[in-house]
Amino acid sequence: MDTTPVTPRSRVRAAWAVPAVAVVAVGAAFAAPPLLASADTAGLPTVQPDELVTRVLEAEPQALSGTVVHTARLGLPDLSLVQVGGADPVSLLGGSTTLRVWTDGEARSRVSLLGTASEYSAVTDGTQAWTYSSSDDEVVHYALSPQDAARAQALRDDPPTPPADLPTPAELGRQALERAQQDATVSVDAATKVAGRDAYQVVVTPTSTTTLVGRIVVAVDARTWTPLRVQVWSSDDAQTPALEVGFTDVTFAAPADSVLTFTTPPGAQVREVTVPLPDDATLAAHGDVPSTLPDDPADAPLPDGVTVTGTGWDAVVEVSDVDVAALLAGDPSAVASLPDVEKSFGGGEGANQLFDQFMGEGDGPPVDLDTATLYDQLTTPVEGGRALQSSLLSVLVLDDGRVLAGAVPVDTLRAVAGA
Amino acid sequence: MSPADTTAPATPAGAAAVPAPGADVPVRHRGALARLVRAELALVLGRRRNLVLLVGLALVPLLLGVVLYLAQDTALAGQGPPFVSRVTGNGLFLVVASLFLCTPFLLPLTIGIASGDAIAGEASAGTLRYLLVVPVGRGRLLAVKALGALVFAAAAVLAIAVVGLVVGAALFGVGDLTLLSGSTVPLADGVLRVAGVVAYVGLSMTGLVAVGLFFSTLTEVPIGAMAATVVVAVVSSVLDQLPQLAAIHPALLTHHWFDFAEMLRVVPSADVLAQGLAVQAGWVVVFGALAWARFTTADVTS
Numbered sequence: 001m002d003t004t005p006v007t008p009r010s011r012v013r014a015a016w017a018v019p020a021v022a023v024v025a026v027g028a029a030f031a032a033p034p035l036l037a038s039a040d041t042a043g044l045p046t047v048q049p050d051e052l053v054t055r056v057l058e059a060e061p062q063a064l065s066g067t068v069v070h071t072a073r074l075g076l077p078d079l080s081l082v083q084v085g086g087a088d089p090v091s092l093l094g095g096s097t098t099l100r101v102w103t104d105g106e107a108r109s110r111v112s113l114l115g116t117a118s119e120y121s122a123v124t125d126g127t128q129a130w131t132y133s134s135s136d137d138e139v140v141h142y143a144l145s146p147q148d149a150a151r152a153q154a155l156r157d158d159p160p161t162p163p164a165d166l167p168t169p170a171e172l173g174r175q176a177l178e179r180a181q182q183d184a185t186v187s188v189d190a191a192t193k194v195a196g197r198d199a200y201q202v203v204v205t206p207t208s209t210t211t212l213v214g215r216i217v218v219a220v221d222a223r224t225w226t227p228l229r230v231q232v233w234s235s236d237d238a239q240t241p242a243l244e245v246g247f248t249d250v251t252f253a254a255p256a257d258s259v260l261t262f263t264t265p266p267g268a269q270v271r272e273v274t275v276p277l278p279d280d281a282t283l284a285a286h287g288d289v290p291s292t293l294p295d296d297p298a299d300a301p302l303p304d305g306v307t308v309t310g311t312g313w314d315a316v317v318e319v320s321d322v323d324v325a326a327l328l329a330g331d332p333s334a335v336a337s338l339p340d341v342e343k344s345f346g347g348g349e350g351a352n353q354l355f356d357q358f359m360g361e362g363d364g365p366p367v368d369l370d371t372a373t374l375y376d377q378l379t380t381p382v383e384g385g386r387a388l389q390s391s392l393l394s395v396l397v398l399d400d401g402r403v404l405a406g407a408v409p410v411d412t413l414r415a416v417a418g419a
Numbered sequence: 420m421s422p423a424d425t426t427a428p429a430t431p432a433g434a435a436a437v438p439a440p441g442a443d444v445p446v447r448h449r450g451a452l453a454r455l456v457r458a459e460l461a462l463v464l465g466r467r468r469n470l471v472l473l474v475g476l477a478l479v480p481l482l483l484g485v486v487l488y489l490a491q492d493t494a495l496a497g498q499g500p501p502f503v504s505r506v507t508g509n510g511l512f513l514v515v516a517s518l519f520l521c522t523p524f525l526l527p528l529t530i531g532i533a534s535g536d537a538i539a540g541e542a543s544a545g546t547l548r549y550l551l552v553v554p555v556g557r558g559r560l561l562a563v564k565a566l567g568a569l570v571f572a573a574a575a576v577l578a579i580a581v582v583g584l585v586v587g588a589a590l591f592g593v594g595d596l597t598l599l600s601g602s603t604v605p606l607a608d609g610v611l612r613v614a615g616v617v618a619y620v621g622l623s624m625t626g627l628v629a630v631g632l633f634f635s636t637l638t639e640v641p642i643g644a645m646a647a648t649v650v651v652a653v654v655s656s657v658l659d660q661l662p663q664l665a666a667i668h669p670a671l672l673t674h675h676w677f678d679f680a681e682m683l684r685v686v687p688s689a690d691v692l693a694q695g696l697a698v699q700a701g702w703v704v705v706f707g708a709l710a711w712a713r714f715t716t717a718d719v720t721s
Contacts, residue, residue: 123601265602
């Protein structure tokens, strides 16, 4: 083109300046809002840790709806293959997951875990709960047995009278703070913005140096005192939190009734699960509103077969006689004992025949492949069992039926197990 | 019309002399633009190749519906990608399932062919120079070509949707719609939501049309522009799979394509839908500007 410039150079330059400006304008339009959103929080009065904790305890539960992003960097093996099937709570173990939350601040709420063209919903109305998975069109209905439901209703109508020395939230807050300060330092960090709202930050830093937890940061809304974000930092990564759950947008208003109710969709498979209510004796033991927090959580009565070693953040919980294989198999004995379980597919007559053919052949319990595969992917074989090591929590499953868990490295668990 | 639109591209050295649009006197003819639009739409919608493409797309819901109808009592019923398993229960889902299956590749391929051909096809057939003689500026000519490509994209999405609705209603019937959230909405609301899905998918293709139009102004080989357009869509979806590139994912052309599912959640989030459309608008602005800059300054020799 050096011989005869057919279009004047200036004209060419001017024309090509238009897309250049377009790129800059579009880039700015997408980049600007987040930059503007991180505006200052200078107007917030400072608060002391004890005052902040008290305010949070005093705060009324808020009706709200919002979007929550859950990000886990637990150092677990990549589970992206598991997630191909659609929205599934398993995806919470790694990577970023978006959830929508609606609650009326009382008993009713809905949480939806969003996937690409799929969704996993959990709805509760206080006495019953449903989960619905759009990828396999299955409803799981959790409810109390009729007798238990009547008993729960009676309890609700006639709540146990609180003892006269019921502590005020301020008192409980002071106690909670003292408890936390036994094993950690509690401080208030610089105010921040979460989901566009001013928020105070409480930082809990464990004093122990052997635990995997570096610090926990809770951002609390400065107006409603609702926790808006929780970040858990592991002790070996100071750059990014290992676990982060926070609102990206939140509205404090009562959600529509249609969102908080659940009706089983026609044609969906329904699995009924009856949730046992503890018997009266147990309820009576726990029913009283505690006047104070127990002095040491380790003093609380533990179920049989559960022991706790160590204190504070280094505590290791040990459960003995766990049949891991049965759990992975979906506990066939438990499944068989539920007469309501509908062992059929939505796929019609042919599918059921096929299912029966396959099921008729094997002698062993039907193993839930997904669960078993997940278990194999997550854990690594160690001497005497398998171990799950994440950046915040370790679990050691021993071949002799003991399971140990704690916010400590696996080696510590093995030392406890060997002791 | 900017004065540049009437600037004459003179003859490059050695090439055959080409009359340029309104080199000396910009001649305006009342109604020329309208005639050009009519001619372009007739060309796009009447061209046999484009009709074959539309019929091919319309076959997707037909085949899918027939296969699901025949397989609904076998062991494989209820299997498959999202939405497909729901078609047998409600014919409305045949529209959504067909769009879901066509969105990753078939729809971009069809739209890439139409938009990549828009300018390059005329150039390769040697008719672009005659088009430039039409008393309509180059900017408007480009806009007319873009309109043709957009109309074809809309026709492609509507072909899937209409055939899906008819086949779905005929084979499976329509009724209250079960959303991804497990809630059930009345038929009228369900039809509105599915219409929203169709509209969102159609608008999601506008960015790709702009990309195709830009490539089409770069070359005289239409197949090259078509291939490049499809490659952009494919590369974009490949990049979308890499977690290492999570930072750029929200800006990718294909990243928000499947957000049409938002219409089928209990409370569709306007933010999510607006975000997806805003990204498409960004691509349209950038590649529309690139196509305009290229087309209004290029020397047309064919």
